[in-house]
Amino acid sequence: MKAFTTWLFAVVALAMVVTLSPAPAEAQQINPTAESVTEDALLEALQGGQMVDGRVSIPDELSSGLIKPGNKGWADRHGGLVRTLTAIAIVGILVVLVAFYVMRGKIRIDAGMSGMSILRFSAFERFAHWLMAGSFIVLALTGLNLVFGRSLVLPIVGEDAFGTLSTWGKVAHNYLGWAFMLGLIMSFVAWIAHNLPDKVDGEWIRQGGGLLKKGVHPPAKKFNAGQKVIFWSVMLGGAALSFTGVMLLFPDWAGGQSDWQFYQLIHGLVAAGLTAIVVAHIYIGSVGMEGAFDAMGSGEVDLNWAREHHSLWVEEVEGKPEYEPHAASSKAQPAE
Ligand code: HEM
Structure with missing residues (x-):
């Protein structure tokens, strides 16, 4: 019940800025202040998998897409x-x-x-290897968590711990990619000839x-x-x-x-x-x-x-x- 009420609040808030497109293929940009949608219509669209597109004032227009079936x-x-x-x-x-x-x-x-x-x-070769290897292992584990975490990790550690783990995992995945690339380039230079x-x-x-x-x-x-x-x-x-x-x-x-x-x-x-x-x-x-x-x-x-x-x-x-x-x-x- 609580979840439903929270969800309903979110939907009502969204209804103020979001417009609906009738067909999935094309999202229409309607001025929400001139033609706002009814709550029921929005609910229907969310459940029916219709495209729901909003309006944003930042340069990234792609972020206006709420649901893309x-x-x-x-x-x-x-x-x-x-x-x-x-x-x-x-x-x-x-x-x-x-x-x-x-x-x-x-x-x-x-x-x-x-x-x-x-x-x-040499020390250079070992540094290159461990930079590449260490970052790869964290990238692999955090990537696997994205694919299997919900079914394998969540039931063991619970929602709170899984939420924290996945949030930090995503940050680590985004940033350690750069360390991996550096290690990869260094290893390539060190070992290509062999x-x-x-x-x-x-x-x-x-x-x-x-x-x-x-x-x-x-x-x-x-x-x-x-x-x-x-x-x-x-x-x-x-x-x-x-x-x-x-x-x-x-x-x-x-x-x-x-x-x-x-x-x-x-x-x-x-x-x-x-x-x-x-x-x-x-x-x-x-x-x-x-x-x-x-x-x-x-x-x-x-x-x-x-x-x-x-x-x-x-x-x-x-x-x-x-x-x-x-x-x-x-x-x-x-x-x-
Ligand atoms: C705990 C994890 C790892 C251990 C214990 C390990 C161990 C080793 C060892 C002992 C060598 C040298 C082999 C030799 O003397 O001939 C080596 C080489 C190498 N490692 Fe790792 N490694 C690990 C993780 C990784 C990861 C994650 C990657 C890549 C993402 C990687 C890529 C390489 C490459 C490309 C070489 C050179 C080619 C080869 O020996 O196969 N290693 N590693």
């Missing part, structure tokens, strides 16, 4: 598609990773830890990257073929997300209603696909492979890890002073 129908149809495909992508990749873990277990360093470390990524296709990639793929069988170590340079796929997915997917995201942030630049709908659809679909790929990447870069995380943690990896996974890269950097292998524990030694 075409938009609502589009959101219902495509929102459902994005939701379904996102669920398939995320659940699908989790099932694949669990199956992979059950079959293969954690990928170990076959020769064991050597106790010697070698520099893998991610161009190479003839060793074919051999790496033929041997399944050595991921499927213990003791198999196909040669690879700084990045293997699997990592190149991750790199290009992140770069191209990230660029698509950035472009469509900016268009959605500044709809005036994007064009009209059909353009926003198109950008929204692409944004949702690319986000779903890239999130699934990134989940697989996070698994291999952390718990899935012994010694991998150090590359992005301290920047130094065990020499045996480097020889098993990136043998050609080790040969290439051998002899360069900054890549001189050193005792892994040397940093932890107390000063004499």
